[in-house]
Amino acid sequence: MKDSIWQYVVSRPGSTRLPALMRILLGLTCLSKFGAMLRPRPDSTDIHLLVMIVFWPFAIALVLGLWSRLSAFMVGFILLVGYAGLGQFGPWRSAWVHHHTYILTVGTLLLCLTPCGRSLSMDRWWAIRQGKAQPERGELWGLNLIALQVACAYFFSGMDKSRWAFLSGAELERTLAELYFGSDPMPIPGWRQFMAFSAWTTVILEYGLAVGLWWAPARRYLIPVAIAFHFMLYIVLPVSTFTFTMCVLLMAFVDADAVDEFLERLMKT
Amino acid sequence: MNEPVSKLRLAVIAVIAGWMILGPAYTQFGLGERYWFVRRWVMYHGFAKDVCMVEYEVVLPDGSREGVDRYEVLGYTGDKRAPKGVRVIKGRKGIEGHSRRLCNKMPAGTDMRLVARCADNKKGWKWVSRGKANVCAAKVPAKRQAPPKGRVTP
Numbered sequence: 522m523k524d525s526i527w528q529y530v531v532s533r534p535g536s537t538r539l540p541a542l543m544r545i546l547l548g549l550t551c552l553s554k555f556g557a558m559l560r561p562r563p564d565s566t567d568i569h570l571l572v573m574i575v576f577w578p579f580a581i582a583l584v585l586g587l588w589s590r591l592s593a594f595m596v597g598f599i600l601l602v603g604y605a606g607l608g609q610f611g612p613w614r615s616a617w618v619h620h621h622t623y624i625l626t627v628g629t630l631l632l633c634l635t636p637c638g639r640s641l642s643m644d645r646w647w648a649i650r651q652g653k654a655q656p657e658r659g660e661l662w663g664l665n666l667i668a669l670q671v672a673c674a675y676f677f678s679g680m681d682k683s684r685w686a687f688l689s690g691a692e693l694e695r696t697l698a699e700l701y702f703g704s705d706p707m708p709i710p711g712w713r714q715f716m717a718f719s720a721w722t723t724v725i726l727e728y729g730l731a732v733g734l735w736w737a738p739a740r741r742y743l744i745p746v747a748i749a750f751h752f753m754l755y756i757v758l759p760v761s762t763f764t765f766t767m768c769v770l771l772m773a774f775v776d777a778d779a780v781d782e783f784l785e786r787l788m789k790t
Numbered sequence: 791m792n793e794p795v796s797k798l799r800l801a802v803i804a805v806i807a808g809w810m811i812l813g814p815a816y817t818q819f820g821l822g823e824r825y826w827f828v829r830r831w832v833m834y835h836g837f838a839k840d841v842c843m844v845e846y847e848v849v850l851p852d853g854s855r856e857g858v859d860r861y862e863v864l865g866y867t868g869d870k871r872a873p874k875g876v877r878v879i880k881g882r883k884g885i886e887g888h889s890r891r892l893c894n895k896m897p898a899g900t901d902m903r904l905v906a907r908c909a910d911n912k913k914g915w916k917w918v919s920r921g922k923a924n925v926c927a928a929k930v931p932a933k934r935q936a937p938p939k940g941r942v943t944p
Contacts, residue, residue, distance in 0.1 A: 527796075530800070530803065531796045531799045531800050531803070532796070605826075605827065608826075609826045618826075620829075620831065620833050623829055631806075634802075662799065662803070665803070666803065666806050666807065666810075669807055669810055669811075670810055673810045673811060673814060673831070674831050676831075677814040677815070677818055677830070677831035677832075678831040678832070678833055680818060680831075681818060681830075681831060681832040681833075681835060684912075685912065685913065685914060686910065686911055686912060686913065686914040687914075689913075689914035689915075690914070691909065691910075691913075691914025691915045692834070692838075692909075692914065694843075695838040695839075695841040695843075695909045696834060696837055696838050698838065698841050698843065698878065699837065699838035699841050699878055700838075703872075703877030703878050704841065704842055704843050704844050704877065704878055704879040705843070705844070705845070705860075706843050706845060758834070
């Protein structure tokens with residue numbers, strides 16, 4: 522038992538197709554999210570230009586799987602520079618400091634700790650051509666850190682909401698009022714009770730996900746619930762790429778070999 | 791895997807995991823100051839923090855009360871959509887301003903009551919008015935009108 526936990530923490534051997542899929546999806550999300558922010562602008566600062574120049578080639582390389590781990594590091598690192606440089610002091614500060622930009626940045630950066638280029642990549646294609654292709658298996662311990670980041674986001678978010686102002690449903694009600702309904706109370710019987718129920722459900726779910734996702738038997742139920750929860754948030758609130766990023770990062774909890782088998786079955790049928 | 795590599799790896803994992811856990815814990819448990827480089831997971835925490843919910847009612851001669859459609863009173867009917875500042879009222883000042891606008895549109899002597907609650911960071915909602923006083927009773931300053939242009943009949 523102790524050995525298997527040790528093995529899981531520092532090694533976690535498995536198929537490299539899972540991190541490769543995550544690399545492609547996170548790379549595309551980065552291009553989608555930051556591409557628009559990292560275009561030349563008349564008021565570009567030096568940091569903006571630096572981030573822009575480094576981001577574009579490495580983000581495209583990340584999606585294609587070219588120097589994959591280096592690309593993941595460079596994209597993640599330069600986005601952290603953007604977070605620190607532009608997010609705190611730059612002219613478009615508010616665009617950089619959101620939770621969804623941070624978790625996308627950290628998720629991409631941590632991907633460099635996984636063998637994300639050994640499958641579904643230009644790196645692999647090149648290695649096959651040279652006759653040096655390695656088997657599509659590797660040590661996926663970096664995925665544990667991505668999983669931990671996801672669990673921390675759920676746990677601390679749940680902790681922040683464990684206040685009466687949220688649990689009473691008031692914060693949800695006023696958020697919906699600001700976004701949709703205006704300052705007129707909803708003429709629906711039980712609306713405030715429904716808000717309170719939704720608030721409690723959200724907090725219980727966030728704590729449940731933070732802990733339960735580590736437990737394999739619960740995972741098969743919790744991951745679909747988490748995905749449904751994020752899509753509900755996507756529809757109701759302006760969360761930008763947060764939903765899609767979290768859905769991709771949730772893959773870090775999944776058994777890589779099971780994903781590999783699933784992909785094999787999918788390709789055979 | 792050889793032992794030194796796994797120990798080095800464990801050290802890397804411990805540093806990164808420690809940062810992920812202790813950073814938000816440090817700021818969110820209130821152990822220290824907030825720093826921009828320490829992430830807090832407080833999504834939508836301060837969003838809509840000034841929003842108020844309002845209901846206006848007119849007191850009829852027989853003492854009964856009738857709800858007021860504030861959009862209709864202000865002329866936002868049909869396709870004319872009210873601007874956000876009218877739809878979402880923020881803070882006590884926002885309520886006062888909105889009440890003044892409504893009172894100015896109502897017939898003189900109207901007894902209009904306000905039931906309002908505003909966002910409160912601890913309680914969730916805080917009652918601002920429970921409809922006990924006539925909000926139009928206070929002297930409402932008429933909107934200053936610009937002098938008419940062109941020839942003015944003396």
